[in-house]
Amino acid sequence: MSMPLHRGISGVRVSDSSDDLRDSQMKDKTEKEDLVRGRSTDNNNSNSNTHLTLRFPFSFLFSSNQASSKHGENAFLADPYTARSRHRLVLMFLKFSLVFIVVAALAGSLWWTVSISTSSRGHVYHNYRRLQEQLVSDLLDIGEISIGPSRWKELEYCTVESETYVPCFNVSENLALGYSNGDENDRFCGPGSKQDCLVLPPVKYRVPLRWPTGKDVIWYHNVKINAQEVLSSGSLTKRMMMMDDDQISFRSASMFDVLDIGCGYGSFGAHLLSKQILTMCIANYEASGSQVQLTLERGLPAMIGSFMSKQLPYPSLSFDMLHCSSCGIDWDQKDGLLLVEVDRVLKPGGYFVWTSPLTNARNKEDLKRWNFVHDFAESICWKLLSQQDKTVVWKKTINTKCYSSRSPGVGPSVCSKGHDVESPYYRPLEMCIGGTRSRRWIPIEARKRWPSRSNMNKTELSLYRIHPDELGEDAENWKLTVREYWSLLSPLIFSDHPKRPGDEDPSPPYNMLRNVLDMNAQFGGLNSALLQARKSVWVMNVVPTAGPNHLPMILDRGFVGVLHDWCEAFPTYPRTYDLVHADNLLTLQTSQRRGTCSLLVILTEIDRLLRPEGWVIIRDTAQLVEAARALTTQLKWEARVIEVESSSEQRLLICQKPFSKRLSI
Numbered sequence: 001m002s003m004p005l006h007r008g009i010s011g012v013r014v015s016d017s018s019d020d021l022r023d024s025q026m027k028d029k030t031e032k033e034d035l036v037r038g039r040s041t042d043n044n045n046s047n048s049n050t051h052l053t054l055r056f057p058f059s060f061l062f063s064s065n066q067a068s069s070k071h072g073e074n075a076f077l078a079d080p081y082t083a084r085s086r087h088r089l090v091l092m093f094l095k096f097s098l099v100f101i102v103v104a105a106l107a108g109s110l111w112w113t114v115s116i117s118t119s120s121r122g123h124v125y126h127n128y129r130r131l132q133e134q135l136v137s138d139l140l141d142i143g144e145i146s147i148g149p150s151r152w153k154e155l156e157y158c159t160v161e162s163e164t165y166v167p168c169f170n171v172s173e174n175l176a177l178g179y180s181n182g183d184e185n186d187r188f189c190g191p192g193s194k195q196d197c198l199v200l201p202p203v204k205y206r207v208p209l210r211w212p213t214g215k216d217v218i219w220y221h222n223v224k225i226n227a228q229e230v231l232s233s234g235s236l237t238k239r240m241m242m243m244d245d246d247q248i249s250f251r252s253a254s255m256f257d258v259l260d261i262g263c264g265y266g267s268f269g270a271h272l273l274s275k276q277i278l279t280m281c282i283a284n285y286e287a288s289g290s291q292v293q294l295t296l297e298r299g300l301p302a303m304i305g306s307f308m309s310k311q312l313p314y315p316s317l318s319f320d321m322l323h324c325s326s327c328g329i330d331w332d333q334k335d336g337l338l339l340v341e342v343d344r345v346l347k348p349g350g351y352f353v354w355t356s357p358l359t360n361a362r363n364k365e366d367l368k369r370w371n372f373v374h375d376f377a378e379s380i381c382w383k384l385l386s387q388q389d390k391t392v393v394w395k396k397t398i399n400t401k402c403y404s405s406r407s408p409g410v411g412p413s414v415c416s417k418g419h420d421v422e423s424p425y426y427r428p429l430e431m432c433i434g435g436t437r438s439r440r441w442i443p444i445e446a447r448k449r450w451p452s453r454s455n456m457n458k459t460e461l462s463l464y465r466i467h468p469d470e471l472g473e474d475a476e477n478w479k480l481t482v483r484e485y486w487s488l489l490s491p492l493i494f495s496d497h498p499k500r501p502g503d504e505d506p507s508p509p510y511n512m513l514r515n516v517l518d519m520n521a522q523f524g525g526l527n528s529a530l531l532q533a534r535k536s537v538w539v540m541n542v543v544p545t546a547g548p549n550h551l552p553m554i555l556d557r558g559f560v561g562v563l564h565d566w567c568e569a570f571p572t573y574p575r576t577y578d579l580v581h582a583d584n585l586l587t588l589q590t591s592q593r594r595g596t597c598s599l600l601v602i603l604t605e606i607d608r609l610l611r612p613e614g615w616v617i618i619r620d621t622a623q624l625v626e627a628a629r630a631l632t633t634q635l636k637w638e639a640r641v642i643e644v645e646s647s648s649e650q651r652l653l654i655c656q657k658p659f660s661k662r663l664s665i
Contacts, residue, residue, distance in 0.1 A: 155604065155634050158197040160662070164224050164293065166304060167193040167569035169285035181333065182308035185284040187426060189568045194601060198635065199574045199608050200662045204246075207613055207659070211299050211514040211536050215270055216250050218297045222575075223248075224288045250298070257558060259319045259345065262327025263302060266295030273300070276450055278538065279323075280560045282312070285571075293573040299514040301538050301560050304571040307341050309429060313563040315422035316435035318345045318555045320444050325355040332369045336376040337429050340412055343380050344434040348398040349443040352382065355391040379411030380433060398443040400436045423549050425563050439463045440552060447556075454528055454557045464553040471523060478525035482533055485617060488642070488654060511536045517570075517577040517609060520544055520585040521561060524554040540577075542570075546596075547588050566605070567597035575611045582606075582617070586624040599624075600631050607635050612659035617652065619644070625651040636660065 158165075167189070174184035204221035208214045225248075250267060260268055263281030272279050282305030283291040295302040305312055322342050331339055331354070342352055361367040377384070381397035403414050415432035422438070435441060440463055447453060458468045489512070514537055518526050521541035530537050541561030543551040554561040564570060566589060589596050606616060616637070618628055625641060632639040637655040644650045 153634065154636055156197050157660075157662070158195065158199045162195070162197070162199050162574075163202055164287065164573055165199075166285055166571065166573055167195060168571070169304065171285070171287075182306070182329075185306045186309050187304075187306065187571060193569060194597075195569075195608065196604065198604070198660075200660060201575055201612055203662055205575075205612065205661070208297060208299070208514075208611070211511040214297075214299050214514065216298075218248050218294070220246050220248055223290070223294050223297050225290045225294060257318070257320045257555065257560075259322045261305075261322060261324045261329065263291060263295055264325070265291070266298050266300045266302065268323060268325065269295065269300045269302075270298065278558065278560060280319075282306075283327075296515065296573065296576050299538075301540065302572075303540070303562065304573075307338065307429065310426045311341060311424040311429055312345060313425055314345050315424065315549075315552045315555070315563075316344050316420065317347045317438060317440050318552075319350060320347055321351040321353065322346060323353045325353075330369075332372045332376075334429075335431070336372070336380075336412075337431055339373070339376055339380065340431055340433070341429055343382070343396060346396045347444050347447075348396060348441055349445055350396045351385075352377075352394045352396070353391065354394075357390055359387065359392045360390050376411070379406070381406075381411075398445075400441065403433055403436065422552055423545070423563060425545050425565065440556065450558045451531070454531070454559070456553075456557065460556075461553075464550070466523070466553070474523050474525045475528060478529035479532065482526065482529040482535075486533070486535075488652075489615060513537050513578045513615075515577045515579075515611075516540070517580045518542060519566065519580065519582040519606075520547070520588060521550070521554060522583070523550055524557055524559050524561070526581060526583070527554075527559045528557070542566075544585065544588060546592050566602055569605060570609060572609065574608050576609050577614060578611055579615045579617070580606050580610055581619075583619045586618070586620045586628065590624065599627060600634065603628065603631055603635060607637075607657060610657045612657060614657050616655040616657070618655075619650060619652055621649060622651045625653045628653055 168187045169185075170188070171184050174186070174188065179186070202221055206219045206222065208219065208222065209217055250265065250270065258269070258272060258277060258279040260279050260281045262283050263269060263279075266281055269279035269281055279301065281292060281295045281300065281302035283302075284306050285304045286292075292302045292304050322345070329338060346352065358366055358370050358373075361370040374384070377394050381399075381402040382394040383397070384392065385395050386393040403411075412431045412433055414436050415430065415434045417437060419430055419432060420434045420437055421427075456471065461468055461471060513535070516526075516530070516537050516539045518524075518539050518541050521527070521539075521543055524539075524541050527539040527541055530539065539559065541551075541554045541559050542564045543549055543554070543561060545563055545565045549563070551561050551563055566585065586599065586602075589602065590599075610616065618625060620628075629639050629641050632653075632655055636658055638658065639653060639655045642652040642654060644652055
């Protein structure tokens with residue numbers, strides 16, 4: 001289990017106990033006495049008048065004057081060895097005086113610090129961890145202050161316009177640059193896209209209700225949506241939403257791994273969740289913040305995603321089904337290029353479900369558009385399974401020979417090996433069929449059902465070149481780690497509850513967290529351990545582009561995830577996650593040989609993603625954790641550093657974001 005480590009700054013090593021400090025003080029005192037005794041012995045052997053020197057340390061100065069008066073002006077020349085000895089004594093005296101001053105100053109500082117520590121840091125989290133800062137914390141705080149206020153200056157708050165702003169998405173600017181036909185909604189991360197300020201919530205923001213209540217009821221002022229937007233929406237939406245003075249209530253609609261394109265208010269995903277089907281919602285960025293922001297506010301997976309000109313940050317063969325219900329995408333545009341991207345991320349045997357008035361076309365123009373989509377779907381080996389009213393269901397082929405059996409010139413060709421990659425981090429869309437050469441080309445019918453698919457066997461792991469022992473060890477480590485995390489957060493979350501001496505800390509509710517972001521997911525071990533512990537959470541598993549790409553395995557295990565470069569803004573709205581977790585992410589980012597962003601840039605982005613009163617857990621080397629701890633002052637976070645018993649080289653940094661409100665608009 002973890003033991004407490006006190007607050008500190010990078011580059012300073014201190015003892016973890018006040019006993020060690022007292023031992024150090026006694027050691028200094030002993031060395032001082034030995035030094036005095038040593039001098040006494042040397043002087044007894046060399047000079048019969050040593051007792052005068054010990055009783056009156058400055059007597060050698062007067063003896064010098066006496067010698068001068070006795071021997072006259074040539075005394076120095078007559079006795080050079082005596083003068084040299086006196087010179088050495090002067091230097092020794094100066095050194096002794098300096099040591100004495102330092103020891104006295106340290107003793108005074110220690111006494112003063114102990115008095116402060118015992119009087120101001122009396123709160124103890126009973127029966128588990130002592131997370132309060134003690135003696136060493138005060139010393140290091142003094143060290144931080146001595147560095148200077150300019151270095152630790154707190155970041156300023158962003159303007160009101162930043163409440164729902166997402167960097168890299170600027171439709172008006174993209175239109176001015178000449179982008180059109182939907183390309184203006186794509187993501188463009190330029191040099192000026194990073195924010196160096198802290199995003200404040202809306203004036204009337206309230207902490208979301210706990211799951212599962214928060215799935216069906218959200219606070220009206222937490223999201224950018226008004227009554228007019230609801231009234232102007234379709235009749236289905238109006239039946240599914242009820243607006244009160246300060247709340248929005250939802251009802252389930254009558255309605256694998258699913259990608260929901262243009263997810264509206266997340267009702268499709270909420271309905272499938274009851275059937276243990278996890279749905280990832282993607283939609284264009286909207287300054288009003290609806291769709292993705294509202295879905296996340298309900299505690300459902302969502303992120304901003306547009307593939308008008310670039311591929312989605314998912315590998316090929318990622319999803320069992322793609323759903324588009326009046327999603328606003330014209331699938332007949334760009335010669336069917338958007339349908340090729342759908343085919344790329346669909347698993348063999350996967351389904352594409354499209355609901356649109358175009359599927360039931362009557363006029364000539366709409367009929368022409370429908371016929372194009374119908375024929376193009378057939379050309380990429382999709383089979384039309386059902387067409388009812390406005391909904392059409394296609395099924396992707398499981399046989400790669402279908403592509404070679406097509407007539408020459410029919411449909412896009414198969415991608416070459418160099419173009420078919422599993423790390424498509426916003427690459428340009430390509431008019432070719434991807435994934436056919438992948439070892440992961442396995443029909444969805446041949447895969448295990450959820451939740452069994454999360455526990456892969458030796459044969460399945462061989463697809464990703466991972467040994468079963470490696471995954472097994474990873475799973476055991478995360479099982480213990482999740483138990484430890486929950487125990488650490490329990491007394492922190494419930495520290496304001498009155499407890500009598502001897503009482504146990506209250507157990508945390510299973511639903512104290514809902515939206516979790518794992519910034520360096522690796523094998524998805526945190527996600528798996530949370531589910532095994534029956535925690536009612538969903539995890540956004542992020543695979544950094546700076547490290548190995550385990551995202552295909554994470555998605556095949558039935559989890560949701562995405563590729564991302566953490567030197568860029570994550571494609572989601574502010575105030576998205578209850579908990580942000582980063583395991584060895586700082587080491588990964590700093591170990592890159594190419595230029596990378598600063599640690600403060602990453603922490604500022606975490607602050608943007610984190611909900612007020614949300615939590616951050618950073619696990620990394622002691623040096624990097626201490627560096628991050630020092631920067632939390634600028635972010636106004638409450639921070640604690642904790643030792644990791646299983647590793648002397650690593651530390652845990654646990655932080656909480658404060659609930660800061662804008663006083664006026």
